[in-house]
Amino acid sequence: MKRMQTEILVIGGGATGTGVAWDAALRGFRTLLVEKRDLTHGTTGRYHGLLHSGARYVLKDAASAAQCISENRILRRTHTHCIEDTSGFFVVTPEDEDDYPDRFAAACRRLDVPCTEIPASSALRREPLLNPRISRVFELPDAAADSFLATHATAQAARQAGATLLPYHELTRLHLSGGDGNRTISGATVLDTVSGEELHIDADLVINAAGAWSGQVAALAGVEVKMILGKGVMLATNARLTNTVINRCKMPGDGDILVPIHTVSVIGTTDEKVAGPEDLPIEQWEIDLMLTEGDELVPGLSRSRILRAWAGVRPLYQETQPPAESNQSKEGSHSNDQPVQEMPQDSRDATRALALLNHRQRDGVRGFITITGGKWTTFRLMAESAVDAACEQLGVSRPCRTAATAVPGVDQGHYWLGHRLSEVEDEQLQSELVCECELVTRSMLESAAQRNPTVTLDDLRRDVRLGMGPCQGGFCTYRAVGILHQLRTAKTSPVVGEWNVAHMQSPAHHHRDSSTAEASDSASNSASAYDSLQRSAAVDPQAAVSQPNLLLRDFLQERWKGVAPILWGQQLRQERLDELIYLSILNADHLPVDDKESPLSSFYRSDFSPSGSNQ
Amino acid sequence: MLDLLVIGAGLTGLFAAYTAARAGLRVRVIAHGAGATHWHAGTIDLLGNLPDGEKTVTNWTQAVPELPPAHPYRLLGIDAIAKAMDEFQSLTAVAGLPYVRAGAATDLTASSPQDERTSQRSDSDEQVSDPNLGRNLQLISPVGAPRPVYLAPAAQQAASLEDDRPLVIVGLQGMPDFYPELIAENLQKLGHRARSASLPLSRLTKRLDRSPLHLARLLDQPAEQALLAQMIVDVTAAGERVGLPAVLGLNAHTALVTQLHEATTARSRPSPQSSHSQQAGTSIFEIPTLPPSVPGLRLDAALRTQLTGLGVRVEIGMKACGFHATGRRIQWLETETGSRPLRHTARNFLLATGGILGGGIYADRCGRVRETVFDLPLTAPQSRTQWLRPLFLDRRGHPIFQAGVSVDQRFRPLDQAGAPVYDNLWAAGSTLAHTDPIRERSREGIAIATGYAVAKGVVTSQ
Amino acid sequence: MQNATVNSVGLSLNACIKCNICTSYCPVSAVTDSFPGPKYAAPQSERFRDFGHPYYADAAGPISRPLAGGQMPDASVDYCSGCRVCNEVCPTGVRIAEINARARARIVAARGLSLRNRLLGRNELLGRIGSIAPGLANFVLHNPIGRRLAAALFGVAEKAPLPRWHHETLNRWLARTRAQRLRSDRKVVYFHGCATQYYEPYVGMAAILVLEHLGYEAIVPPQNCCGLPMLSNGEFTAAESHHRRNVARLAQYVDAGHPIIGTSTSCTLTLKEEAPELLDLESDPGTHALKLATWDIFEWLRERLDQDQLPSDLRPLDQSGQPFILPYHAPCQLRAHRIGKPALDLLAQIPGLDLRESHARCCGIAGTYGYKTEKYQIAMDVGAELFDYVASQTSKSEPDSEGSVSFTACDSETCRWQLEHGTGLPSRHPIELLAAAYGLYDLQARRPADGS
Structure with missing residues (x-):
């Protein structure tokens, strides 16, 4: 069994875990992160992409609101290029209660959330598809965030600071010693899901940042962390309906947020309490509810073309242990107007504030910290709290630096919707397009595939938006499989040097990747022995890339999972064209497929329960 | 007045129009957009899978009786299907784009279109004893899987997987829709001798456009044809069959294939005759690509040229928006224009608008499934929860894609009571119920056979 | 949808299934990389054109919103010729050409309009100026030095087939022949368009002669440019004022139930569809009434033919008894009407005419x-x-000398000029052929047979 040694081991490769790795590495800790699938595979990759101003929670969850606005300001500096500065409207529709808007505006002032009331007519001029019957509009600094890019940028910053990140390494065991009340965690055993090899990790401290999976990780330490898992269903429209984030100005409810994220608008969300973080069915009523509520914001939204539906799980947490034993973070516990005794019945009512569980105090387990709750917007703050607690346990004092450190790529400024088209036009890359809908070029794909431990096409989708447009992989799945297969058969040596994620989403990245980026890479002390491990999968003969037929089948199934609940009208017609391509022309249902499943095959199969199942 | 107005310009509509016009009827074709022939591989897939999804069909004459009784093929019977196929083959021979069956030897260089036609005719006369009747070819898909095909354009025939000559799949570097290594690897997995090679596309064109269609147009030019021939000779060996993406010319297609065949065979004085030399045929073949399909465009163009010769106009851009019927007769159909609706009066109407993909059928969010021109009664799953199966590639297919028009033996749409809705309305092709043509690999077979049957039916009824 | 700003052009974006049929038919992307094709330019790129998103329009017109940072992400859409072949072949009904026209308008709004494009959009003004002294104008613009100057100063292609100003405008001919004009209870309105007024008044004469031959009085009221040249060069505001003026000028005839008949397929298409759609005037009552009253002349004549109201005194065009071979091209702008090819139905009535339809x-x-x-x-x-x-x-036709090709026919004026430029053969509007077959018109000299 391979062995590794580190000071801090982070479990979970979502926004929070990656943030923790970044923070810890910046404070000089030897840091290792393990993630059972690809980075952002969990909730981070399945949320609507809203950078909260906090306004949504000013009346319901002041703690969360305060965290959001403060982090909103920070992330605009540290992750500038991962954010589109859309601004946000809170609109009052005829169905919304009368006194909420005034209470809302007052609460915004109280919590220092910048809020300006603007005439409804000028809001309608800016967003002509908005419900013309809206009576009042407040503008706030909401924005759209690319959580895939942001996490990759954070990950690169972490690597540059010396951290090692191991995707496709699944936690199987936490090393626990000592007796009741005085137990210590000294490391973990993880499984490389691609090679099937086990890895023994010795660590001074383990930080559980597994989000919705935190309860499962804690259970491996014999500790009970009862998560409140709130499933949220979201739908993406074929094209943007608005260019501004739109919120209903009312108590947060279902289907009252519309976020313009890249080429689509996302309407969200439901909030259904679920038992586990995986296997999330999307029910017909949830789709209908989103569309009906969406019509209140943009009349006719329900008749617009819907590309896809998906569900994410909010990892909500509310401490239910006797307060004496709890040690929620300072930020988390100053919600003094909200007594923390009872588990909320409805996940909508659970706090969105972050929760830090220091298991030494809480459960008598040393070397183990859980950071959970929170919002994507507050991931950096969550990381800061967790590493603060880690410093305390490890008996060192090192200040947090993330709030003042920009991740690579911020010099590009905020992204804007047209950036890909603009680059494709400037560099005449039209014939290089692999995914025509989302303007993904061949070199973007190759770059992502060669420098990221790609195991499935779905990982590439998250990296570069492959297959996320109207045809949902109809044309690009085949092309991507062919290109990955060529990369392998060409037996090219893996590209040396760090994957410059700053331009990960840039069609013209090879014209823009400056040599300075490479230089700063080499200047960093990332000569970690495990760097090769991080890059090996792309050329590893065991990797799924070596099985193009599985890549093809699994990505088709992954896309199907998200379209099946919304197949009607034009998207059904689109799907029939995709069938024509993969059945009639490619005969992909008669491909020789080896019996082996790719690491994600079983996942795709089990995670699927379409509304339209007639099984 | 028109004898027949065909609605839809896919293979169904065009072949029905051709058949009816050849019988002397006055025919016109109108369609909302260019037909679906552009999307398909240009092959005539007659029946590749049975609806249970498990069995692969090797000979459709044996498989047709296993289809459900309401399936269009069961309404037609084997002889009618075979007759329609013969007629289609004759048409393609006349049009200079010959289609061939399994076991048929083609020599592109030998016969003029007229000769082809007579030879095909004699073929069909002897069909009773023809051992190849109904036998599917197994051709090569662009991912290297076998494609069950009944009639192949001559340029795809040499892809037959029954042929045991070694294969070399030749790609064009930088062409986004063709991956020779992947095809060769999957062919190897299936037990075939196959390898791949690549040609630098940059030597053929300076254009950025690398779509199959652009390359096909480029390869209509003599200079590029000669260059390609030389490049192919350089990377292939004697005795190999050469598979290329389907870009071998649009207008000069047959000449180019002939030229490439000669170039690759001329360099090798064949060693002692091998056992399969009889069926060897050409040494060059095309592998279809993603839409738009160049072989599909060739077929479409060939059909349209024949129709023009018969005085049949094909008018595209006509979207149906209403119709008028008195009793059980449709009097006219209306289509949208920039202003007032345009009226199309005819004695008979053929609905050949396709299924969900073609736009002949629309399924909405509430689970309603509608026929889009005459709002005919449909056979379709009751509610949206019954439309789909959990796995995309489920070989039984998704029930919604069997939604369609139920017809009588003469292909007239039926109402709920089982009586024809109109006396002068007919339906053919993918708009028909009780079949999922894409899943069955029966799209072109159904298009040709039912289109032919309707045309004959209209002629008889005149 | 209640929201008036959502219109059919924007919504049609949702219909695209990426099938590539438009790209396979696009005549422009087939010959140049400058235009990457209709699928790329319209349904794909539109999803990335934030500022003026798919459905964007506001009270001041569809382009008035300032682009954020002045950024319009793409420029290649300027190479779309607007021929509308994509719309014709699209099986799902995406209004590709209109989406592209709107995108060009947004580019103009963001980056301004070149003097050349402003000039080309002012067909009517040019026509009027040139007609003051047609001889001088023709001399200036039809000599090599003038052309080189125009190319250098304005970017007007040196070899492009510019029309010649006619010595007499249609209006002057109408005034001169007022006494000969038919008065009748059956009236139609003739919409001549700028090209017929200034460059090709004989097309108008042929149309009026045929209408009168059928027993209809042709009213030619004051009218102005339909606005299409401005629409295609992205000048939407100017186009709208032109269109509104025409609506006002023609309203009394539309209200009286007279059909508005044109010989220029692009002008009639603009009245029917382009202006209402691109300018978001579909709900304007006057625009809508004019849309429903407008006819292409052969569309209208085909109705007469179907109702057996067409005089049957058509004579062969070639008196020598030779078949008269006529290659006919149905122009894109006519096909965009979606009325079929009515000229073919009418010309088929001319004895001895061997019509050859181009499928280009x-x-x-x-x-x-x-x-x-x-x-x-x-x-x-x-x-x-x-x-x-x-x-x-x-x-x-030459070797077996069964006939000769001495003309081509096409319904649209600029297409005829291009045809003449590209083939060296004279090209005629089908109405000129029909008028000639009725013995009303001299096809060679392009003037009424009675010499008027």
């Missing part, structure tokens, strides 16, 4: 597109398909 997609000129220096060669390359077709008819 486009002649290339596409209104003002082929006049632009940077697009001239593209237009000629696009037109090659048509020119080759005409040439093949000519050569086929």
